[in-house]
Amino acid sequence: MTATTERPKISAPEELALLEAPKRPRPRYLPGDPEDRERLARMIRVDHAGEYGAKRIYEGQLAVLKRTPAAKIIRHMKDQEQEHLDTFERLIVERRVRPTVLHPVWHVAGFALGAATALLGQRAAMACTVAVEEVIDEHYAEQAEQLGDSEPELKATIEKFRAEELEHRDIGLAHEAELTAGYPVLTSLIKAGSRAAIWAAQRF
Numbered sequence: 761m762t763a764t765t766e767r768p769k770i771s772a773p774e775e776l777a778l779l780e781a782p783k784r785p786r787p788r789y790l791p792g793d794p795e796d797r798e799r800l801a802r803m804i805r806v807d808h809a810g811e812y813g814a815k816r817i818y819e820g821q822l823a824v825l826k827r828t829p830a831a832k833i834i835r836h837m838k839d840q841e842q843e844h845l846d847t848f849e850r851l852i853v854e855r856r857v858r859p860t861v862l863h864p865v866w867h868v869a870g871f872a873l874g875a876a877t878a879l880l881g882q883r884a885a886m887a888c889t890v891a892v893e894e895v896i897d898e899h900y901a902e903q904a905e906q907l908g909d910s911e912p913e914l915k916a917t918i919e920k921f922r923a924e925e926l927e928h929r930d931i932g933l934a935h936e937a938e939l940t941a942g943y944p945v946l947t948s949l950i951k952a953g954s955r956a957a958i959w960a961a962q963r964f
């Protein structure tokens with residue numbers, strides 16, 4: 761049959777929007793204007809993406825360092841990222857937030873960053889952890905401030921996670937991250953990449 765060839769072509773995102781539009785109720789979480797709702801959706805979207813990326817970084821590190829003494833502590837950090845991810849996974853559903861379309865990018869890039877730094881050695885892997893977690897700390901601090909008194913539950917979650925990200929940074933520092941050859945350059949590059957990832961994950 762040739763009838764199907766006459767169907768007007770629409771892009772995948774348009775198709776998705778058409779499928780979702782009729783059944784998407786108004787979110788209940790904010791009384792106010794669409795701007796606030798969009799801001800909150802962006803927060804949850806980027807946090808969900810970031811926690812996924814973080815989990816993938818530690819998985820990449822573990823793939824390389826699984827038989828070293830550092831494996832245990834890396835696994836501990838990965839397990840905490842999994843908890844963070846599970847929480848945002850739940851929030852994405854509850855608040856009906858569109859997840860990032862860049863998911864496959866974070867899947868590959870997170871793992872690659874973790875594995876590549878681990879291949880440079882355990883200290884470089886820890887330097888990667890310090891750089892990424894410092895950026896996430898700034899990011900969560902900013903979000904907590906933006907939330908102010910609205911969304912106390914979400915704010916408490918963000919603050920709990922922020923404390924754990926700082927614990928990860930401290931683990932990196934305690935494992936001689938700063939003794940990595942080229943530490944300032946390596947960490948600047950990773951921080952720039954992490955900030956770019958945050959920018960992209962908020963929007964796409």
Ligand SMILES: [Fe+2]
Pocket residue numbers: 811814840841844921925
């Ligand atoms: Fe995390």
Ligand SMILES: [Fe+2]
Pocket residue numbers: 814837841893924925928
């Ligand atoms: Fe972390």
